[in-house]
Amino acid sequence: MSNQSPFGTRGPVLFPVLPKGEIVASYETYGEAQQAVDRLAHADFPVTQVSIVGSDLKTVERVTGKLSYGRVALAGAASGAWLGIFLGLLMLIFLGGSVGFLLAAVLIGAGFGVLFGVVSYSINRRRKDFTSTMQVIASSYAVVVEPDLLHRARNTLAGAEEAEPVAVATTTPVTEPAPSPSPEDQEPTDPQRA
Numbered sequence: 001m002s003n004q005s006p007f008g009t010r011g012p013v014l015f016p017v018l019p020k021g022e023i024v025a026s027y028e029t030y031g032e033a034q035q036a037v038d039r040l041a042h043a044d045f046p047v048t049q050v051s052i053v054g055s056d057l058k059t060v061e062r063v064t065g066k067l068s069y070g071r072v073a074l075a076g077a078a079s080g081a082w083l084g085i086f087l088g089l090l091m092l093i094f095l096g097g098s099v100g101f102l103l104a105a106v107l108i109g110a111g112f113g114v115l116f117g118v119v120s121y122s123i124n125r126r127r128k129d130f131t132s133t134m135q136v137i138a139s140s141y142a143v144v145v146e147p148d149l150l151h152r153a154r155n156t157l158a159g160a161e162e163a164e165p166v167a168v169a170t171t172t173p174v175t176e177p178a179p180s181p182s183p184e185d186q187e188p189t190d191p192q193r194a
Helices: 030-042 069-095 099-124 147-157
Strands: 022-027 050-066 130-145
Touching (some): 022 147, 030 050
């Protein structure tokens, strides 16, 4: 196995291994996990140390319709016509043909598409009589980061900004002396009570 770069040089062989680290959060869909990584990226988090790990993989095949000779012939004609357009345009550009040449390439491509579609359906008819799409999906997706970045990632996803520790000064409360009552507020003293 090799990793192909855009410039044609081969990179080192990388064997698939599970990423090491701590789980920041788990999500039910891949889209939710992707949004979490996007939030980390927007907060200038080092996303090169983030991975999305899908667990409990399942293969899901969704049936989209029933096959028949007519459907197979139509699908074959469409795919053959696209191939005919492509080859006809190449010939038109490089050999300088006419539009009739392009039309002939489309018709020939559609004819071969119908022929190959019907023949392959006839051979495989008893094995699969329906069309379907297949997906591999996971039951849950975990966002994993390096252990030293775990708290920063959780704070970022929780919406809390990273704050510098603030020194809290402890002071003793100052109590003011109670104001002495003014002479008007004082009760008149009765000399007979004393």
